[in-house]
Amino acid sequence: MPRMKKLAILGSTGSIGTQALEVVREQPEQFQVELLTCGNRVDLLIEQALEFKPNAVVIGDAAQLPRVKDALFPQGIKAYAGPEALEQSVAMEGIDTVLTALVGYAGLKPTVAAIEAGKNIALANKETLVVAGALVTKAAREKAVNIYPVDSEHSAIFQCLAGEWENPIEKIVLTASGGPFRGKSREELAAVTKAQALKHPNWDMGAKITIDSASLMNKGLEAIEAKWLFNLKKEQIEIVVHPQSIIHSVVQFRDGSMKAQMGLPDMKLPIQYALSYPQRLQTNWPRFDFTKYPALTFEQPDLATFRNLALALDAMDRGGNAPCVLNAANEIAVELFLKDAIGFLEMSDLVEHCLAHVPFTPDPQLADLMASDAEARRLARERVPSAWRS
Numbered sequence: 320m321p322r323m324k325k326l327a328i329l330g331s332t333g334s335i336g337t338q339a340l341e342v343v344r345e346q347p348e349q350f351q352v353e354l355l356t357c358g359n360r361v362d363l364l365i366e367q368a369l370e371f372k373p374n375a376v377v378i379g380d381a382a383q384l385p386r387v388k389d390a391l392f393p394q395g396i397k398a399y400a401g402p403e404a405l406e407q408s409v410a411m412e413g414i415d416t417v418l419t420a421l422v423g424y425a426g427l428k429p430t431v432a433a434i435e436a437g438k439n440i441a442l443a444n445k446e447t448l449v450v451a452g453a454l455v456t457k458a459a460r461e462k463a464v465n466i467y468p469v470d471s472e473h474s475a476i477f478q479c480l481a482g483e484w485e486n487p488i489e490k491i492v493l494t495a496s497g498g499p500f501r502g503k504s505r506e507e508l509a510a511v512t513k514a515q516a517l518k519h520p521n522w523d524m525g526a527k528i529t530i531d532s533a534s535l536m537n538k539g540l541e542a543i544e545a546k547w548l549f550n551l552k553k554e555q556i557e558i559v560v561h562p563q564s565i566i567h568s569v570v571q572f573r574d575g576s577m578k579a580q581m582g583l584p585d586m587k588l589p590i591q592y593a594l595s596y597p598q599r600l601q602t603n604w605p606r607f608d609f610t611k612y613p614a615l616t617f618e619q620p621d622l623a624t625f626r627n628l629a630l631a632l633d634a635m636d637r638g639g640n641a642p643c644v645l646n647a648a649n650e651i652a653v654e655l656f657l658k659d660a661i662g663f664l665e666m667s668d669l670v671e672h673c674l675a676h677v678p679f680t681p682d683p684q685l686a687d688l689m690a691s692d693a694e695a696r697r698l699a700r701e702r703v704p705s706a707w708r709s
């Protein structure tokens with residue numbers, strides 16, 4: 320029997336993190352949890368640690384560390400706080416695979432630290448590749464570390480490529496649900512509320528990615544993620560809206576053959592595949608039934624209405640620090656939209672403003688990217704009324 324895989328789950332209290340723990344709960348013979356981390360939802364983290372008995376936990380909010388230590392020390396579980404502790408913990412001996420399920424730019428440094436320590440990565444945190452795809456994939460090659468995609472579209476592509484490693488990809492088709500505002504005009508989008516944007520038709524996810532899905536920024540981030548994961552040019556990435564979210568993405572090979580991966584929308588499958596690859600593990604999750612879906616439909620994305628997607632594809636084309644600037648500006652835009660400080664369409668305005676004003680760097684190193692990220696955040700906050708800046 321293969322040895323149990325030892326996991327670090329970064330962001331275990333989030334949507335992907337809790338679903339990853341469900342997978343671990345369902346497959347107790349396969350996985351053992353070594354490290355759990357969160358930002359500030361420490362009650363849930365303590366509960367998870369008492370159940371899964373990791374070696375250590377890391378929290379973001381240092382003020383809550385004494386409480387976490389009190390709860391976990393008697394069980395022999397170590398507890399630390401802060402970003403440096405997180406970077407050190409992923410390098411712990413005994414961890415095989417690090418699942419990066421943090422949200423946003425905060426995922427970059429721990430992912431880099433895990434790669435440097437030679438750990439395989441199950442990558443949910445797409446922002447890492449958007450910000451620093453060139454550096455991260457180069458580091459992974461140098462350390463002979465595998466990056467297994469968790470994002471459902473990228474997992475679909477990865478699954479279609481199994482057994483095809485020698486065959487070049489002609490193109491991929493990334494499917495998009497279109498989100499809750501598919502078919503709406505710009506006039507209608509100007510008036511949409513946070514509550515409407517937070518209701519995704521097919522997926523139950525964290526707030527940031529849910530807003531990104533409504534604005535189609537998520538698909539732009541995913542195109543950039545796919546470029547780095549599968550070494551593609553812009554012309555090889557086609558985006559098609561598929562509202563039922565059954566076909567998770569497609570690979571077209573040079574003989575014209577297309578392979579698609581499909582199934583009900585449930586993130587547990589791509590999470591489990593990233594953790595168990597190359598094995599497929601038995602599950603009793605609901606199966607897709609063709610007769611219940613008489614029509615699977617496809618349409619072009621509307622780039623004129625959903626400008627975020629056009630901005631992201633343009634940033635991908637420009638390369639350099641442009642995707643990093645796009646990401647930073649978007650993180651601030653989403654945060655401000657969630658605080659009701661700006662409207663839905665103003666998110667694209669902020670991103671466009673930052674892309675136009677942060678100086679372009681063609682071949683950025685990590686320090687350049689950190690500076691671009693900080694500058695984009697500063698510019699984005701400067702644009703909005705002072706009451707909302709912090």
Ligand code: NDP
Nearest residue numbers: 330332333334335357358359360421425443444445524525
């Ligand atoms: P959530 O917001 O649900 O969870 C984020 C997790 O990261 C939480 O555990 C949170 O802790 C932790 N966290 C947030 N900020 C920090 C920080 N600064 N330092 C340390 N920990 C932090 O996000 P999701 O699970 O939805 O998404 C995670 C990633 O996966 C994103 O990059 C997203 O794009 C990607 N993804 C998600 C999908 C989904 O279905 N949810 C699908 C495909 C990709 P706390 O709970 O304490 O705040």
Ligand code: MG
Nearest residue numbers: 470471472541
């Ligand atoms: Mg996705």
